[in-house]
Amino acid sequence: MTRRTYDSLRSARWFAPDDFRSFGHRSRVLQMGYGYEDWKGKPIIAIVNTWSDANQCHTHFKQRVEDVKRGVFQAGGFPLELPAISLSESMVKPTTMLYRNFLAMETEELLRSHPVDGAVLMGGCDKTTPGLTMGALSMGIPFIYLPAGPMLRGNWKGQVLGSGSDAFKYWDERRAGRLSDQAWFEMEAGIARSHGTCMTMGTAATMMGIAESIGFTLPGASSIPAADANHVRMSAECGRRIVDMVWDDLTPAKMLTRANFENGIACAMAMGCSTNAIIHLIAMSRRAGHPVSLADFDAFSRRVQVIANIRPSGDAYLMEDFFYAGGLRAMLERIRPHLQTEALTVNGKTIGENIAGAEVYNDDVIRPLDKPIYAEGALAVLRGNLAPDGVVIKPSAVAPHLLRHTGRALVFDDYPSLKKAVDDPELDVTGDDILVLRNAGPLGAGMPEWGMLPIPTKLLKQGVKDMLRLSDARMSGTSYGGCLLHCSPEAAIGGPLALVKTGDRITVDVPARTIHLEISDDEMAQRKAAWTPPPPRYERGYGWMFGRHIKQANEGCDFDFLETTFGKPVPEPDIF
Known part of the structure; x- marks a missing residue:
């Protein structure tokens, strides 16, 4: 070379x-106290x-x-x-x-x-x-x-704590009434050391x-x-x-x-x-x-x-x-x-x-190929009439019985209403239902990590530890469970997720890589015709620009004008 x-x-x-x-350039470097021998x-x-x-x-x-x-x-x-x-x-x-x-x-x-x-x-x-x-x-x-x-590693009473994952787990235990305030505060001080x-x-x-x-x-x-x-x-x-x-x-x-x-x-x-x-x-x-x-x-x-x-x-x-x-x-x-x-x-x-030559020193931490944690890769992409451009799930962190499942949709249009509902002891919900959150995608909300929708307190007290949850949001990488994420196109631009109603049936088949809203094409078209877009989230500044140029999740959520195919390369600065 x-x-x-x-x-x-x-x-x-x-x-x-x-x-x-x-x-002028050289004199300003000298102004900062550097000598010629530092940079010349x-x-x-x-x-x-x-x-x-x-x-x-x-x-x-x-x-x-x-x-x-x-x-x-x-x-x-x-x-x-x-x-x-x-x-x-x-x-x-x-x-x-x-x-x-x-x-x-x-x-x-x-x-x-x-x-x-x-x-x-x-x-x-x-x-x-x-x-x-x-x-x-x-x-x-x-x-x-x-x-x-x-x-x-985090530590609490001799137990190893993992950021995010254990916080989610023990928060549900606290919501279910099985963890004291004192124990929770001790974890708070020990989980990030x-x-x-x-x-x-x-x-x-x-x-x-x-x-x-x-x-x-x-x-x-x-x-x-x-x-x-x-x-x-x-x-x-x-x-x-x-x-x-x-x-x-x-x-x-x-x-x-x-x-x-x-x-x-x-x-x-x-x-x-x-x-x-x-x-x-x-x-x-x-x-x-x-x-x-x-x-x-x-x-x-x-x-x-x-x-x-x-x-x-x-x-x-x-x-x-x-x-x-x-x-x-x-x-x-x-x-x-x-x-x-x-x-x-x-x-x-x-x-x-x-x-070359790198060795594994603990076969339980880094498993041999013939003894994997999960027989396929960590992620799967499902498609269907509810997600023409894909929805993502992490099957390695999902309860096995949910990998093939049909359930009733329970739909929420925003996170505050979801948060309020899940703590309602009278909420009409079972562990077989599918919680749905929309308007949380790139345009709808900037795509926050709301996708690990909280399991209703009512179900936690019944011992339910996982259920299917569908959204156009993301979730923290430390999250787990039956979360279907990045549903594309998102609801805020009129994707099929915007058309789901509470009571609809949704079928998920992870091995077959499919997701289907159990309504007819005619019904889907009628709902689409009646749909109206939400008002813009931002009316000025960076958020305004974001809303006009953000691409969908399946395309990486980049701005359209930043991709290499948008225009000619930017020239070198003119310093003369």
């Missing part, structure tokens, strides 16, 4: 010429940092950015930290999904407008992984992704693992717990590696093919991934110009088993255990037959080379 010269770097356009404009003749590396005081998953990034800078300096580069919107899944309302594309836009424009040659992207909490990488893919300069890593992302196989762990399997991270980077010293060393190595990537001109266009994203799907299935993986990976692949689809996910689901025994698909272990058992490299080595091992990664080697 031919190494680049300094004069060919983007940053040299700002700093190298002997003209008045470059005089060196690649400039952007560190896009999603740290904030309101993001518990990224609290360590305030220190890790210094480790990245250390690595950049060691390799002969010059680092510039560029803060970006942080997107804490636990804090941001109504949902960070509303702002994923905002982060993607910000990342793309930060990198385009500044004199930088490569980037280290610091993320982890759910939407930061896709947001950062989508923006960097559109910009097209060399980049490497630094995952935040999972937090340490360190910085880092959720330590279950939620969306954060899923997307960090997918990023590694695509080739965006250093080998093994996605599995390292945030509090582990290995994370500090990995951060510095990211800084060193990006400098070489710039000199080698290892851009996304030169590195990526469709194989990289298909490896991401295979990894997701084996991990027991979050349902959110589908939306984000589709969006990322479309930004790269190598689109994957719902059909690809379902095809991989038929042949790649779930082998990571991590909650919520698994029954015992958390991400810390996954790391000790060998981590993602070991899991990928186990599913090598399902990978396209020639796919290139950011360290300049193929994924096959990166996982």
